[in-house]
Every structure is written in structure tokens, then in C-alpha cells.
Amino acid sequence: MRRSGTRIEDYDEIAGARRAATLATYGHQPGGPARAAEAIITVTEAEQPPLSLPLGEVAYDVAQDRLDSLRTSFDAWRELTLGADHPTTSA
Secondary structure, three states, X not given: OOOOXXXXXXXXXXXXXXXXXXXXXXXOOOOOHHHXXXXXXXXXXXXXXXXXXXXXXXXXXXXXXXXXXXXXHHHHOHHHHHOOOOOOOOX
């Protein structure tokens, strides 16, 4: 990881803590860039590629949580949503 050689003491309280946290995890982040690239290439060659492709466990979990949230919201507002259609009439 590249860092500036200049350290400003006034920022140590905030930037210093961030720097320490970054250094503690550097090189141990989840995800593999080469594996992600392979997945992207596979998708580009697919006959029917997905509209969205969360890469990695964290991205997948975030996407699943978002889908669950959307489903809950849609279900809660179903009646109002469907009520926006023109009323059906039988002749």
C-alpha cells in the first residue's frame, strides 16, 4: 500500500486511527481481484448474462438483504400499489 511520506500531527487523532485500521487489514481483505475478473469474463461470455452480479460473499449478502427489504416494503404497500390501476368493469 502506498502512503504519503508526510504526516500532519493535527490529523493524527482521526487520520492516524484510520491509517492504523487500514494497515491492520491490508492484504487480508475478502475478495480476490483475479477471481472477480474471471467471473466478469464468464458473465460477458454467457448467452443470458445476469442484470446484476454481486461479486463475493459480502456483496452477495448485501444484495440479499436489499432484496428482503424490497420484498417487505412491496408486501406492506401491495394494496395501495395495486389500487393505482384503472378499476376493472364487467360488461
